[in-house]
Amino acid sequence: MRYWLMKSEPDEFSIDDLVRAKGRTTPWFGVRNYQARNYMRDMKVGERAFFYHSSCPEPGIAGIVEVSRFAYPDATQFDPKSDYYDAKATRDAPRWDHVDVRLVEKTRLVSLPELRGEPALADMVILRRGNRLSITPVSGDEWKAIVRLAARMPPSA
């Protein structure tokens, strides 16, 4: 059983969009990076991930999701009208797979500075300099530390 972190820009798709989605479930479409895609192919149904808001006024962890469907081809790669269209992908040879995720819980926003201030997260991939990967593994210890942070009252800044 592994743990993950998945980034989304809230302008594109936020935790509240997931709350409103049918079945509180969404395909994690639009990933166009091979390493991130490969991580999705590794995911098993039932595994959990943090939903992370990136490229926004307050980046940080916004909720917990779980994988509800094993990796399968991302339909947007075939759609010429989509921002995620890939001319080199065909239905016979798709390039881009994604999983479906279902909301487990919307948490309070655990901000990036708060994550950086937590000693247990010193080696977390997302906090490493220059990291841009939209899907990353999270260790069991890191998972526990963040769940603990999320359950606390927000720090009064």
Add this chain to the structure above:
DNA sequence: GCCAACGTTGGC
């Protein structure tokens, strides 16, 4: 808007 870091592309 800036800029550092990184992935991808394409010429050779």
Add this chain to the structure above:
DNA sequence: GCCAACGTTGGC
């Protein structure tokens, strides 16, 4: 297969 140029990410 190398590597420079370019595009993207994402925090600030």
